[in-house]
Amino acid sequence: MKYAIGDIVKFKLKTGEVQKGNIQYIERRRGEDILYINSFNRWAYRVPEKRIVEQVQVKK
Numbered sequence: 001m002k003y004a005i006g007d008i009v010k011f012k013l014k015t016g017e018v019q020k021g022n023i024q025y026i027e028r029r030r031g032e033d034i035l036y037i038n039s040f041n042r043w044a045y046r047v048p049e050k051r052i053v054e055q056v057q058v059k060k
Helices: none
Strands: 008-012 018-027 034-039 044-048 052-055
Touching: 008 034, 018 044
Parallel strands: none
Antiparallel strands: 008 018, 008 052, 018 034, 034 044
């Protein structure tokens, strides 16, 4: 799935915990993309694309 800066996603940490945050930067690589995400718990994460659980739909 393709993601864009500003998208809100749910992602899994190495511990298995699921967090929600918005994408700040996308690093494109040959093997897979690396997403830099600001979580809603005020932490920033560097997450491989394969650990994204789902994209959250924003209700208008």
